[in-house]
Amino acid sequence: MAHVDVDLKNVQEQFTFDGKLKKNVLLIGGIGVVLFVLGAIFLMMGGGHDDHHAAVQHATEVASVASDGAHGDAHGGGHHGEFHWYQRIIVDFWMSGVFFTGVALLGFFFFALQYVANSGWPTLIMRVMLNFRQFIPVGGIVLLITFLVGSHTIFHWTHDGIADPNSPTYDAIIAGKTDFLNVPFFLFRMVLFVSIWTFFGFILNKVTKAEDQDMSGTTKYFRKAQRLSVAFLIFFGISESITSWDWIMSIDTHWFSTLFGWYILAGWLVTAVAFMSLFVLILQDMGYLKLVNENHLHDLGKFLFGFSIFWSYLWFSQFLLIYYANIPEETVYFIDRLKSDTYAPLFFGILVTNFLFPFFVLMTRDAKRKTIMMKIVAVVVIFGHFMEYCLLIVPGSLKENGGFGLTEIGTGMIFLSIFLYLYFTGLSKGGLIPQNHPMLEESVHHHT
Amino acid sequence: MEKNTNYLVGVFGDQDILVKAVKALRKKGVKIYEVFTPYPVHFLEDALGYKRSWMPRAAFGFGALGTTCAILLQSWIMGYEWPMIIGGKGFIAIPDFVPITFELTVLFSAFGMAGSFFVSQDLKPHKVPQIFDRRQSDDKHIMAIDLAKNSLSEDELKTLLQEVGAEEVNNKSFTEREKKASFFDYVSDLFTKGVTDSARELKG
Numbered sequence: 001m002a003h004v005d006v007d008l009k010n011v012q013e014q015f016t017f018d019g020k021l022k023k024n025v026l027l028i029g030g031i032g033v034v035l036f037v038l039g040a041i042f043l044m045m046g047g048g049h050d051d052h053h054a055a056v057q058h059a060t061e062v063a064s065v066a067s068d069g070a071h072g073d074a075h076g077g078g079h080h081g082e083f084h085w086y087q088r089i090i091v092d093f094w095m096s097g098v099f100f101t102g103v104a105l106l107g108f109f110f111f112a113l114q115y116v117a118n119s120g121w122p123t124l125i126m127r128v129m130l131n132f133r134q135f136i137p138v139g140g141i142v143l144l145i146t147f148l149v150g151s152h153t154i155f156h157w158t159h160d161g162i163a164d165p166n167s168p169t170y171d172a173i174i175a176g177k178t179d180f181l182n183v184p185f186f187l188f189r190m191v192l193f194v195s196i197w198t199f200f201g202f203i204l205n206k207v208t209k210a211e212d213q214d215m216s217g218t219t220k221y222f223r224k225a226q227r228l229s230v231a232f233l234i235f236f237g238i239s240e241s242i243t244s245w246d247w248i249m250s251i252d253t254h255w256f257s258t259l260f261g262w263y264i265l266a267g268w269l270v271t272a273v274a275f276m277s278l279f280v281l282i283l284q285d286m287g288y289l290k291l292v293n294e295n296h297l298h299d300l301g302k303f304l305f306g307f308s309i310f311w312s313y314l315w316f317s318q319f320l321l322i323y324y325a326n327i328p329e330e331t332v333y334f335i336d337r338l339k340s341d342t343y344a345p346l347f348f349g350i351l352v353t354n355f356l357f358p359f360f361v362l363m364t365r366d367a368k369r370k371t372i373m374m375k376i377v378a379v380v381v382i383f384g385h386f387m388e389y390c391l392l393i394v395p396g397s398l399k400e401n402g403g404f405g406l407t408e409i410g411t412g413m414i415f416l417s418i419f420l421y422l423y424f425t426g427l428s429k430g431g432l433i434p435q436n437h438p439m440l441e442e443s444v445h446h447h448t
Numbered sequence: 449m450e451k452n453t454n455y456l457v458g459v460f461g462d463q464d465i466l467v468k469a470v471k472a473l474r475k476k477g478v479k480i481y482e483v484f485t486p487y488p489v490h491f492l493e494d495a496l497g498y499k500r501s502w503m504p505r506a507a508f509g510f511g512a513l514g515t516t517c518a519i520l521l522q523s524w525i526m527g528y529e530w531p532m533i534i535g536g537k538g539f540i541a542i543p544d545f546v547p548i549t550f551e552l553t554v555l556f557s558a559f560g561m562a563g564s565f566f567v568s569q570d571l572k573p574h575k576v577p578q579i580f581d582r583r584q585s586d587d588k589h590i591m592a593i594d595l596a597k598n599s600l601s602e603d604e605l606k607t608l609l610q611e612v613g614a615e616e617v618n619n620k621s622f623t624e625r626e627k628k629a630s631f632f633d634y635v636s637d638l639f640t641k642g643v644t645d646s647a648r649e650l651k652g
Contacts, residue, residue: 316543320546323543324535325535326535363508364504365500365504447490447491
C-alpha cells in the first residue's frame, strides 16, 4: 500500500502469446468445433422433429393471439415454410458474429471514452482495452458473408415480393420500411460502419504506439489521440444505434422499440467490461501488469456492477411499457419469447445471470477487490449476455425451431476462440504499458 | 472559566509528513485522538488504523427495508384494500410494482443514510464543535493527542511530535460547555439570546 515509488522510465512489459494460454485458446476453439459438429449432426438427424411438430401447433396459437390485434397478420406460422437444419446454423453464425463484433466495438469504445473523459486511472490497462479492436474487421467480414449466404433465413424483410402489392407475400408494414430496410442500403451501412470503426482502431493504435517511442515528454500524441477519440465517439453514437436496428431489431421487422440502441449498447458494454476484467486478471496471473493492483480492479468491478444495473434498467424500461400498454403490435415480441417453452427459461435466466447475480455478488467493496469474485462474475455475465443474444436473434428468425443448444454454444466457442486469438496476438505486438502516456503516473498511484 | 490542558495539538504543513508522522507515532504506542485535514488525504485512514465504516451495511439495511415496505404497501392497496384492474392485469402484478419499489428503496436508503451520517458523526442541534485549531479547515493538518489517554508525559509527547515533523505543538483545552453540550442550554439560549453562535469562540 501507501506510496509506490516507481521509476516510470522502466515500467514497460512485453507480452508474448504462447504456451499454456495459446493452448487454452485453441482448446476452446477445438471444443467449440466438436460441440458444433455434434449439434449439427443432431439437427441433421432431425432431433428437433418432435419439437417441430409441437411448435407448429404452438405457433398457430401464438398467431391467433397476435391476430387479436390490429393488423392481424399470421406472422408466426407460414413465412418460413419448412425448416432445414442449416438455417439454424446460419442464424447461430449471425448471433455469435453480432455478439462478438459488438463486444469488440464496445471494448474499443471504452478505450476512446477514457481519452475523452481525461481519466487517469486506467492508463496501465489502456492496451487491454485497445486490442478489442482486433476482432472488428474479422467479425464484420464473417457477418457480411453470413448475410450474403443466409439473409432470407435471418431477415424476413429480404424476401422477394414483400414490398410488391401484387405479390401474395405482400406485407404493407414491411413495404413501408423498405426505404431504409433494403439490401443494398443495408450492405452499404454495414460495410461503411465496420470499415470506419476499423479505421479508427488502426489509427488510434498507431498514435498510441508512436507515443511509446517518443521520449521528449510532450503531450502531442495524447492530444492527437484525444481528438481522434472525440471524432470516433461522435461517429460511434450514430453508427452503433443504427447497427443495432439493422443487425438485431430488423429481424422482428414489424416490431420496433425506441430505446433499442441504448439497450443493445448496455449489453455489449457490460460484456466488454467483463472481458476486460478477465483479461486483466489473466495477464496478472501470467505475471504481467505488475503495477495493476486491487484499486484498478475495484474500478473495473464498479463498472461491471454499474453497467449490469444499467442493462437491467433498460431491459426493464423496454419491457414494462410494452407490458403495461398491452398494444398487440408491440406485445407480439414478448409473446414470441414468453409463451414459448424454448425461450421462456432463457428469458428469465438472463435476468438471474445479468442482473441478480452481479448485483448481489458484486455489491460489497471487498467482492470487487477480490480476483476470484471478479472472475466468477465476469464469466457468468459473459455467458448471460451470450444467452441474451440467443433471445434477441433466434426467436425472430427461426420461431420455435430455434433454441439454445449445442450448435449455439459451439459456434459461440469457435467465435470466442477466434476473438481471443486475435486479441492476444494484437496484445503481443508492442508493449503492454503505454509508456509515455502523460497520465501513467496518476494510474500507478491510483487509490480508491 | 478555568482552563485545563487536555490535548496536545500538532500542526503539520505537508500531507506526506503527516501520514509518516501518524505511522511513526502509532508505532511508538502513542494513541492519537483524531487528525483533521482540510481535504481528504489518501492512506491516512490506513495509517490511523480506522476500521471501515458501518454506513454501507446501514444503507443496505435501509434499502431492504424500503423494498419490503414498498411491496407490502402496494400489495395491500392493490390486492386487498382497494383492488383495481388496470390494463387487464392481475390485482398484484409484480412488474407494475417495480418502479415504485425502486423509488421507495432509494428513498429509504437516502433518508436512512442521512440519519446514519448524523448519528455516526454525532451531529445534533446542540452540538458544540471541538475545534482544535482553526487552520484545520484552511491550510494545515491538525493532529490531536489526548493526554489523559497516553501514558507518556506531556513533555515527552511534545518532543516526539516535533521529531516527526510537527511545525508547532500547542496545548488545547475546552470549556465545560464545549466538552459536554447540553440540550437544555441550547434551548434556553434560543429563548434568551436568540439564534447565535455565542457558545463558540470565534477567535483563533
